[in-house]
Amino acid sequence: xxxxxxxxxxxxxxxxxxxxxxxxxxxxxxxxxxxxxxxxxxxxxxxxxxxxxxxxxxxxxxxxxxxxxxxxxxxxxxxxxxxxxxxxxxxxxxxxxxxxxxxxxxxxxxxxxxxxxxxxxxxxxxxxxxxxxxxxxxxxxxxxxxxxxxxxxxxxxxxxxxxxxxxxxxxxxxxxxxxxxxxxxxxxxxxxxxxxxxxxxxxxxxxxxxxxxxxxxxxxxxxxxxxxxxxxxxxxxxxxxxxxxxxxxxxxxxxxxxxxxxxxxxxxxxxxxxxxxxxxxxxxxxxxxxxxxxxxxxxxxxxxxxxxxxxxxxxxxxxxxxxxxxxxxxxxxxxxxxxxxxxxxxxxxxxxxxxxxxxxxxxxxxxxxxxxxxxxxxxxxxxxxxxxxxxxxxxxxxxxxxxxxxxxxxxxxxxxxxxxxxxxxxxxxxxxxxxxxxxxxxxxxxxxxxxxxxxxxxxxxxxxxxxxxxxxxxxxxxxxxxxxxxxxxxxxxxxxxxxxxxxxxxxxxxxxxxxxxxxxxxxxxxxxxxxxxxxxxxxxxxxxxxxxxxxxxxxxxxxxxxxxxxxxxxxxxxxxxxxxxxxxxxxxxxxxxxxxxxxxxxxxxxxxxxxxxxxxxxxxxxxxxxxxxxxxxxxxxxxxxxxxxxxxxxx
Numbered sequence: 036x037x038x039x040x041x042x043x044x045x046x047x048x049x050x051x052x053x054x055x056x057x058x059x060x061x062x063x064x065x066x067x068x069x070x071x072x073x074x075x076x077x078x079x080x081x082x083x084x085x086x087x088x089x090x091x092x093x094x095x096x097x098x099x100x101x102x103x104x105x106x107x108x109x110x111x112x113x114x115x116x117x118x119x120x121x122x123x124x125x126x127x128x129x130x131x132x133x134x135x136x137x138x139x140x141x142x143x144x145x146x147x148x149x150x151x152x153x154x155x156x157x158x159x160x161x162x163x164x165x166x167x168x169x170x171x172x173x174x175x176x177x178x179x180x181x182x183x184x185x186x187x188x189x190x191x192x193x194x195x196x197x198x199x200x201x202x203x204x205x206x207x208x209x210x211x212x213x214x215x216x217x218x219x220x221x222x223x224x225x226x227x228x229x230x231x232x233x234x235x236x237x238x239x240x241x242x243x244x245x246x247x248x249x250x251x252x253x254x255x256x257x258x259x260x261x262x263x264x265x266x267x268x269x270x271x272x273x274x275x276x277x278x279x280x281x282x283x284x285x286x287x288x289x290x291x292x293x294x295x296x297x298x299x300x301x302x303x304x305x306x307x308x309x310x311x312x313x314x315x316x317x318x319x320x321x322x323x324x325x326x327x328x329x330x331x332x333x334x335x336x337x338x339x340x341x342x343x344x345x346x347x348x349x350x351x352x353x354x355x356x357x358x359x360x361x362x363x364x365x366x367x368x369x370x371x372x373x374x375x376x377x378x379x380x381x382x383x384x385x386x387x388x389x390x391x392x393x394x395x396x397x398x399x400x401x402x403x404x405x406x407x408x409x410x411x412x413x414x415x416x417x418x419x420x421x422x423x424x425x426x427x428x429x430x431x432x433x434x435x436x437x438x439x440x441x442x443x444x445x446x447x448x449x450x451x452x453x454x455x456x457x458x459x460x461x462x463x464x465x466x467x468x469x470x471x472x473x474x475x476x477x478x479x480x481x482x483x484x485x486x487x488x489x490x491x492x493x494x495x496x497x498x499x500x501x502x503x504x505x506x507x508x509x510x511x512x513x514x515x516x517x518x519x520x521x522x523x524x525x526x527x528x529x530x531x532x533x534x535x536x537x538x539x540x541x542x543x544x545x546x547x548x549x550x551x552x553x554x555x556x557x558x559x560x561x562x563x564x565x566x567x568x569x570x571x572x573x574x575x576x577x578x579x580x581x582x583x584x585x586x587x588x589x590x591x592x593x594x595x596x597x598x599x600x601x602x603x604x605x606x607x608x609x610x611x612x613x614x615x616x617x618x619x620x621x622x623x624x625x626x627x628x629x630x631x632x633x634x635x636x637x638x639x640x641x642x643x644x645x646x647x648x649x650x651x652x653x654x655x656x657x658x659x660x661x662x663x664x665x666x667x668x669x670x671x672x673x674x675x676x677x678x679x680x681x682x683x684x685x686x
Contacts, residue, residue, distance in 0.1 A: 048063075048360075048363045049259075049263060050259040050262045050263070050348070050360050050361070051259050052259060053256060053257060053258070053259060054254060054255070054256050054257065055253070055254045055255050055257060055344060055347070055348065055349060056253075056254035060348075060349055060360070061188075061191060063349065063360060063363070064342055064349055064351075065192075067340075067342070067351045067358055068192070068239065068340070068342075071340050071351075071353045071355055071356075072355065073339040073340050073353040073354045073355060074238050074239070074339045074340060076236070076339075077140055077194070077238050082134055082139070083134070085130065085134060085236060086130060086232065086236050087128075087130045087133050087141065087236070088141070088199050088204060088229075088233045088236075089127060089204070089226065090125055090126070090127050090160075090199075090204040090205075091125070091126055091128075091133075091141055091197040091198065091199055091204065092123055092124070092125055092126075092173075092186070092197060092198045092199070092200065092203060092204070093123060093124050093125075093126045093196065093197055094123055094138075094186055094189060094190055094195070094196060094197065094198055095136065095137070095138050095196040095197075096123075097118075097121060097123055097175075097186070097187075097190055098138065098190045098196070100118060100121055118175050118187070119174060119175050119176030120174055120175070120176060121174070121175050122171065122172030122173060122174050122175075123172055123173055123175070123186065124168065124169060124170075124172040124173070125160070125165070125168035125169050125172075125173070125203065125204070126169070126197075127169070133197070136196055137196070138194055138195060138196025138197075139194065139196060139197075140192070140193075140194040140195045140196065140197070140238040141195065141196070141197035141198065141199055141237060141238060142185075142189050142192065142195055142197075142198055142199070142237055142238050142239045142240065142241055143198075143199045143200075143233060143234050143237045143239075143240045143241070143334065143338060144181075144182070144185045144198065144199070144200045144201075144240070144241050144242075144243065145240055145241070145242040145243065145244075145325055145328075145331045145334045145335065145341075146181050146182075146185075146200075146242075146243040146246065146249065146325060147243065147246055147247055147248055147249075147324050147325050147328060148202070148248070148249070148328075148431065149247065149248025149249055149250075150248065157179055157202065157249055158173065158177050158178060158179070158182075158202075158203070159202040159203065159207040159209070160202065160203050160204065160205065160206050160207060161206055161207055161208075161209040161211070161214045161219065162206060162213070162214050162215045162218045162219065163209065163211055163213040163214045165206070168203070173203075175187075179248075179249025179250060180249060180250055180251065180252035181243045181246050181248075181249045181250075181251065181252050181253060182200060182203070182249060183252075184243075184252045184253035184254060184344075185198065185200070185241045185243065185253060186198055188241060188253065189241065192238070192239065194238070195238060195239075199233055199237070201230075201330075204226075205222060205223060205226045205227075206218060206219040206222035206223065207219060207223075208220070208223075224546065227435075227438055227441075227546075228438075228441065228542070228544070228545060230330075230333070230442055231333055231337045231441065231442015231443065231445060231446065232337075232442065234333070234334045234337040234338040234442070235337040235338065235339070235442070235446070237338055237339065238339075239338070239339075239340055239341075239342060240334060240335070240338030240339075240340065240341045240342070241253070241342055241344070242325055242331075242334075242335070242341050242342065242343045242344065243325055243344055244320060244323045244324070244325045244326065244343040244344055244345050244350070245323055245324060245325075245344065245345050245346040246324065246325065246344075247324045253344040254344065255344075255346055255347065257346075257347040257348065258347075261347060262347065262348055262360050262361040263361075264309050264310070264311075264361065264362075265309070265310040266307060266308065266309050266310070267307075267308055267310060268305045268306070268307060268308075269305065269306045269307075269308045270304055270305060271304045271305070271306055272304045277304070311362075311367045311369075312367075313367060313369040313370060313371055313376050314370065314371050315359075315361075315362070315366070315367060316350075316357070316359075316366050316367070316370075317370055317371075319343075319345050319346075319348075319350060319359065320343055320345065320350055320352075321424075323343070323345060323346075326428075327427075327428055327429055328428060328429060328430075329425065329428035329429060329430045329435065329436070329439045329440075330430075330435070330439045331428070332421070332424060332425050332428055332439075332440070332443075333439060333440060333441075333442045333443050335352070335383070336382075336383065336385060336421070336443055337442050337443065337446065339353065339354070340352065340353035340354075341353070341383075345359075348360035348361055352382075352383045353383060353384075354383060354384035354385075354386070355384075357381065357383070368380070368381070377397065378397050379397070380393040380394040380397055380420070381393070382420070382424070385417060385446070385447075387411075387413035387414045387416070387417055387451060388413060390417060391412075391413030391414060391415075391416040391417045392413050392416075394413075394416040394417065394419075394420055395412070395413060395416045398416070402633075405514075405630045406514050406515075406630065409514065409515065410464075411451065411452060411455075411464060412513065412514075414447065414451045414452060415462070415465065415469075415513035416513075417447075418447060418462070418510075418513075419510040419511075419512075419513065421440075421443060422440075422460065422499065422508070422510045423507050423508065423509065423510050424507070425440055426499060426502075426504055426507040426508045427504070427505070427506065427507035429503075430503075433490045433492075433493060433503075434492070434493050434546065434548075436490070436493050436494065436500045436501075437459065437460055437493065437494060437500050437546075437547050438544075438545065438546050438547075440460065441544040441545070444457055444460075444544055445544050448544075452464070456543065457543045457544060458498075458530055458532070458556075459494050459495065459497075459498035459500055459532055459547060459554070460494070460498050460499055460500040461498065461499075461511075462513075463527070464513075465513045465514055465515050466527050467516075467523060467525060467526065467527055467625075467626065468511050468512055468513055468514045468515075468516070468523075468626065468628070469510070469511040469513055470497060470511060470527075470556075470625075470642070471511040471512070471625060471626060471628065471640050471642075471658065472499045472508050472509060472510050472511045472658075473508065473509050473603040473657075473658040474487050474502065474504055474506075474508055474509075474603055474604070474605055474606075474657070475506065475508075475509055475603065476506075476578065476603070477505075477506050481576065482576060482578070483576065483577060483578050484578075485578075485604060485606075485607060485608075486505060486608055487502050487503060487504040487505070487605065487606045487608070487609075488502070488503050488606050488608055488609045489501055489502055489503075489605065489606040489609040489610065490502075490503065491549060491552065492548070492549050492550055493547060493548075493549060494547055494549055494554070495532075495549055495552065495554040495555055495556065495685065495686050496605070496654045496655040496656075496685060496686060497555075497556045497655050497685040497686075500547075501549075501605075502605055502606055512628060512629045512630065514628075514630050516626065516630070522626060522627045522628075522630075523625075523626045524560070524561045524562060524624045524625055524626060525558050525559060525560040525561065525623065525625055525626075526558065526559045527556060527557070527558055528557040528558060528559055528682065529556075529557045530554075530555065530556040530557065531553070531554060531555055532547060532554045533547060533548050533549060533550075533553045533554055534546070534547050535548060552647070552652075552654075552686040554686065555652070555684040555685060555686045556684065556685050557682060557683070557684050558682070558683055558684075558685065559680055559681075559682050560623055560680070560681060560682075560683060561624070561679075561680055562623065562624045562673060562674055562679075563621050563622075563623050563644075563681065563683070564583055564621060564622045564623075564624075564673055565583070565584055565619070565620070565621055565622075566581045566582060566583055566584060566620050566621060566622045566643075567581060567582055567584045567620065568580070568581045568602075568613060568614065568618070568620055568643075569581075569614065570614060571600070575600075577600040577601075577602070578602075578607075579600065579602040579604060579607075580598040580599060580600045580602065581598070581599055581602060581620075581622070581643070581659065582596045582597060582598045582599065583596075583597075583622070583672060583673070597668065597669055597672070599659060599661060599666065599669055601638075601659060601660045601661065601662070601666075602643070602657060602659050603657050603658045603659065603660075604643070604656060604657035605655065605656055605657045605658075606656075610645070610656050612645075613645055613656050618645060619645065619646035620643065620644065620645055620646075620656070621643075621644045621645075621646065621653065622641045622642075622643060622644075622659065622673060623641055623642045623643075623644055623683075624639055624641045624673050624674060625640050625641055625642050626639075626640050627639055627640070627663075628640055635663060636663065637663055638660040638661060638662055638663065639660070639661040639663070639669075639670045639673065640658060640659075640660050641658065641659050641660075641661070641673065642655055642657075642658055642685075643655070643656050643657040643658060643659055644656065644683075644685065647686065651682070651683055651684055652683070652684050652686055653683055653684065653685050653686070654685065654686060655685050661673070
């Protein structure tokens with residue numbers, strides 16, 4: 036918890052309704068929509084440039100149904116089943132036809148599919164159901180509650196005549212007789228490439244944020260008083276930064292034994308403050324069920340604005356502002372990190388000069404920027420934040436790791452990095468520093484744990500996208516080292532990535548199929564030293580240690596040797612063979628960093644590699660850091676002897 040001074044211009048709003056389907060909630064949502072200018076492409080003068088999805092659910096007739104018309108009590112929708120037999124249809128029309136409709140706007144839905152068993156019986160578009168969806172239509176009663184709630188809510192929005200829902204507008208795989216799996220695969224490959232554009236072009240993204248599956252819906256009961264803000268009178272005496280006013284006194288008055296603050300007036304040392312929960316937004320939105328889905332991050336960032344239906348209130352995100360019912364004027368920009376309250380930059384707007392700069396200033400924490408003026412540095416701060424958030428999310432289909440991020444990557448590329456190549460979740464500008472990502476283990480019950488796993492078929496080992504990491508990765512600090520060759524100890528020469536699109540053509544933002552380790556990055560390195568790695572036993576709290584061994588065959592660890600324990604393995608549960616006596620492991624000194632700390636405090640960061648079939652091909656297995664303060668001898672030992680530049684490939 037934290038306290039912030041109460042603004043004198045604060046406009047009070049007190050939530051009173053006991054359900055998030057109430058008119059009160061809808062009116063607030065409508066005021067946010069009306070006050071936001073992020074969907075200006077839907078204005079009459081701009082709509083001629085609008086692009087539409089291939090398929091949409093047409094709700095225009097439903098808008099006129101009894102119980103749905105604007106002006107009727109909105110709570111009616113959550114209490115009646117009279118609309119269960121009303122049908123809506125799937126349509127596939129050209130953009131000009133759709134633009135000409137009275138209700139020509141479309142909204143999208145972000146939702147959780149649920150557990151596999153609950154997914155199997157859900158309504159979905161297949162080659163078998165397509166004809167029925169377009170001809171007879173779909174009864175509202177056949178939809179899951181989340182879909183039905185979203186459709187009915189969309190009917191209440193001005194100018195909205197269509198809804199886009201992924202499982203109803205993209206063909207889904209099915210084992211039913213009459214369904215063509217190849218047809219579904221072709222459609223998915225085609226639509227997944229433009230899915231980011233679908234959300235970007237939408238009028239609004241409705242998010243079933245709190246619903247773990249389709250049965251939960253958008254709306255929930257609540258206690259409105261739990262949303263009310265609490266205020267206190269805070270005594271400032273003794274707090275850092277507080278300078279009390281001198282006491283008022285008559286001429287000649289003297290109080291030699293009385294501390295100055297004892298003479299303060301009430302107004303001098305009392306401040307009216309609001310109690311805020313610094314983890315509020317994180318708990319309400321960021322860590323909500325829907326935002327743990329990997330695809331939803333792209334939906335959330337690409338849509339011009341998002342209306343979150345949370346567990347006890349609604350919340351709003353757009354490029355201009357964040358809001359919640361409990362914080363209708365502003366959301367506290369804080370979070371708890373490593374036990375401290377820190378500022379947190381906004382996530383939604385993707386504006387490098389505003390949000391990227393803020394993220395960098397927060398990370399620098401008063402330290403002089405060593406890369407001030409570096410081209411695109413604030414864009415990479417945004418990308419770092421995006422990847423670190425994305426890497427914590429989950430996928431139903433493992434292969435989707437990169438393609439579920441491709442919409443954001445394409446937007447970043449076309450808007451800011453037109454002349455920069457995309458490289459498996461990274462960028463070729465300052466690529467060396469981005470390769471130094473790492474997996475931070477989780478400290479739990481006195482031990483460090485890392486349960487990340489590897490899928491080598493979707494990305495080469497040099498890319499963070501090859502891993503599933505529950506706690507997320509720490510992305511490399513994008514920098515060019517300002518040409519300091521003594522700080523950067525390797526260079527990227529080239530790379531090869533087996534991307535394909537639905538027509539089998541190369542597409543750097545498409546699906547990456549890395550069968551047989553086909554993808555690689557080629558590096559010119561200054562040092563490559565053979566090492567041995569072992570697991571450490573209790574009472575050692577750190578899990579792994581490595582030591583240099585250039586003496587040939589494996590020998591057990593000698594306690595007289597220097598062992599290095601600042602180790603970040605990528606996926607120890609998957610890469611079990613790295614602990615074998617026969618494993619050929621190497622340490623590749625890479626760079627001194629991070630550059631956002633004092634030069635004397637920088638670590639020597641090294642990649643840990645496993646040799647594959649010959650002296651040229653390696654797999655990345657982790658990263659290690661050697662402290663300039665505590666392990667200067669280790670740093671020197673790694674760079675001891677003559678430099679022997681060699682070219683290697685990490686697959």
